[in-house]
Amino acid sequence: MKLVRHIPLNSVDANDCVMTIGNFDGVHKGHHAVLESVVKEAKSLGLPAVVMAFEPQPLEYFQKDKAPARLSTAREKIQLLSDAGMECVYLFRFGQRLANMPAEEFVEILYARLKVKHLIVGDDFCFGKGRTGNFQLLQKEALEHGFTVRNTAPIKVSSERVSSTLIRQSLAAGNFSQTEQYLGRAYTMSGRVGHGDKRGREIGFPTANIRVKNRKSPLKGVFVVTMADEMGARFNGVANVGTRPTVDASTKVLLEVHLFDFEGDLYQQRVHITFLKKLRDELKFSGLDELKKQINEDCKQAKLFLTNT
Incomplete structure (x- = not known):
């Protein structure tokens, strides 16, 4: 697997790909649903399966010491993403530049710089300054700029939506059997x-x-x-x-x-x-x-x- 890091987001130059974007903290079952879709679509199109993640995670940038505990280090996350079939991980630094980037500019980098041909995101994915970018904006931009986009349904276990927050709560309660159900390991x-x-x-x-x-x-x-x-x-x-x-x-x-x-x-x-x-x-x-x-x-x-x- 290829790892690309320590370069500015707006200076990267890539080949066509199928991509997903997110924190992927813990790489749990909800994440795996997205990653499996990326791998399947990438194979169908004959393109590499690529993931974009951030370091530090956005909440760690905005909340500093008050940010929630991580489920996985960057190193652990990269290994889990590789195990899930990702062929390339872009790990971009999340700082003031990204925090203030308008949603439309972020999308432009996706299709112009990263050459995204198909984008798959979670159903709650938001991006851009003030989290103003959403799936509806992605659909609009995709039609105008020649890429496709779709989202995935949430994964539930025992009627609970699997999330990193839910897993942190489960770990804090010492419920490791439940945690294993959420993580898949x-x-x-x-x-x-x-x-x-x-x-x-x-x-x-x-x-x-x-x-x-x-x-x-x-x-x-x-x-x-x-x-x-x-x-x-x-x-x-x-x-x-x-x-x-x-x-x-x-x-x-x-x-x-x-x-x-x-x-x-x-x-x-x-x-x-x-x-x-x-x-x-x-x-x-x-x-x-x-x-x-x-x-x-x-x-x-x-x-x-x-x-x-």
Whole structure:
């Protein structure tokens, strides 16, 4: 798959394509309905299947620290889009220029620069300054400038419209089976293992410390997990996602994973952590002895869950 990034939107020069546009945060079932349509149409027309996404996501530009937590990093998103059959991803920087771009100018870039021959969007797709561009405008512009456009119906699971917001709510509630229905896969976070402060090792529970820089987590608490390393080997364990209030009350959200029956070195490996069950919220204990006792109990509960699944 081809990745195009770090170039101005109005300077790109491309070949004919079938395209979709969006945030694609989490690349959930609703997104897959759009992506499958793009792949099918691209094959029919003999053109590449292309997706346009933005970094940062628009809400992160407008709301800064108040923006909702991401379901996927840019790296994870790109991989998921590739897995879905996209042949090219345009990842454009969302800044003041794009935020203030009139809807008509944005459409002109689609047909004049990106050579879009067929555009497929979600039914709620809006674009341009003040979100003034909509499907009706796209239809009008398509007739005038020689491309075609259609939208897709929303995907519902148990009468709920699948969306990134719904998935964040499901994750916050610790409902991983429901989250899996919305995503079409188990929820996973990935990152590179870095060096920690060895506090876990000191109390008998060494951890793999996963870097989650520049990422606000949709999860907080203690969880049953599996971890896959770069070779594809999988290990069971428990994970803490939070600020470690008993140890040092960090202002950064940390992801720490204690693996069962594991001896080895994971440093600098990119690993994938799949969340299976929430055990509890993160708590502040009176000291390390009380924390150690609780982690022992967490491990017992996790092993019991894994034995019964």
